Amino acid sequence: MTTINFKNIRSTPTSQRDSFEALSVQLFRKCAKIPTNSSFISLRGDGGDGGVEAYFRTPTDTVIGVQAKYFFKLDAPELTQIADSLSAALSNHPTLAEYHIYIPFDLTGRVAAGKRGKSQAERFEEWKTKVESAAAESGRPLLIILATAASIQSQLQEIDIYGGVRRYWFDETTITSHQIGHLLQQAIEFAGPRYTADLDIETHAHTVLDIFSGIGDYHTWVNESLEPHISRLQSTHDYGEESLQILPEEDRTKTAALLDELLALLNVLENESQMSPALARLSCSSNSHRYSANIGHCRKLLSSNSTAQIPIPLAFVNFMLSTTYHFLRKEWTALAHTKRCATN
Incomplete structure (x- = not known):
């Protein structure tokens, strides 16, 4: 069974951040509860994603979007990043009704925080309540849905019965060019003097x-x-x-x-x-x-x-x-x- 460790998500073809964003979009598309006949759009991030990596547009013209953040803590700077992305999403999609946020770790709770202040879960819930209340007062209801490591793993298990998706994202050594080259070299060494490129005959x-x-x-x-x-x-x-x-x-x-x-x-x-x-x-x-x-x-x-x-x-x-x-x-x-x- 492939171990799901988001710090070891595949780094090819571009980066681990891009891979996590791509995985989040896949899970969002498969697992989000979306009205029938909604259209799906996935966006390229190299020019700025405008606050969403992808979104559904429902038959009533409302938007359900997703944003992925590849960091492993939730302090003030990270929460500010999420807030800025939401502002961009609302600016580009005024009818945004749901905002799914994917992060690759689980939040700390009250006990873990102790005397050091509010826990990550408390800070996020306060921000979520504030945003949803402001949206309701403005007449544009908005639901914030957070997907942490635990819920992402659950979604993976739901859509990936045979484990192929998990192997693709988290077992990179099975498909890297380095591994292929290593196996090729092993085959050449095994063949030994029986193999030489000079004996290759074009047909x-x-x-x-x-x-x-x-x-x-x-x-x-x-x-x-x-x-x-x-x-x-x-x-x-x-x-x-x-x-x-x-x-x-x-x-x-x-x-x-x-x-x-x-x-x-x-x-x-x-x-x-x-x-x-x-x-x-x-x-x-x-x-x-x-x-x-x-x-x-x-x-x-x-x-x-x-x-x-x-x-x-x-x-x-x-x-x-x-x-x-x-x-x-x-x-x-x-x-x-x-x-x-x-x-x-």
């Missing part, structure tokens, strides 16, 4: 795996693999009827249609987001068994990965296009040779 699978894992560059693949095909096929296409005169009329029509379709596909493939729909719509306009088989394989791959939103069959598409181009080139060369022999 078409590298491109697929790189893009699948999120480290590949789709645009580089387009420039290196698609542009040559586009250039060669476009050159053949631009010759038009002249380049296809060696073919019988029926084959000439089919070949022209195939060239148009391939060029359309290549142009769409330059846009990653349009790749899958374009291949799915591609019709087989050639009698070439090889081309038909390639298109069929592409369709199966796309169908099996239709929900992944990842261009997995990129290397295979490259192979299909290369195979098709060279097959057509071979057939045209043979036909041209046959025609020259017949003429002579």
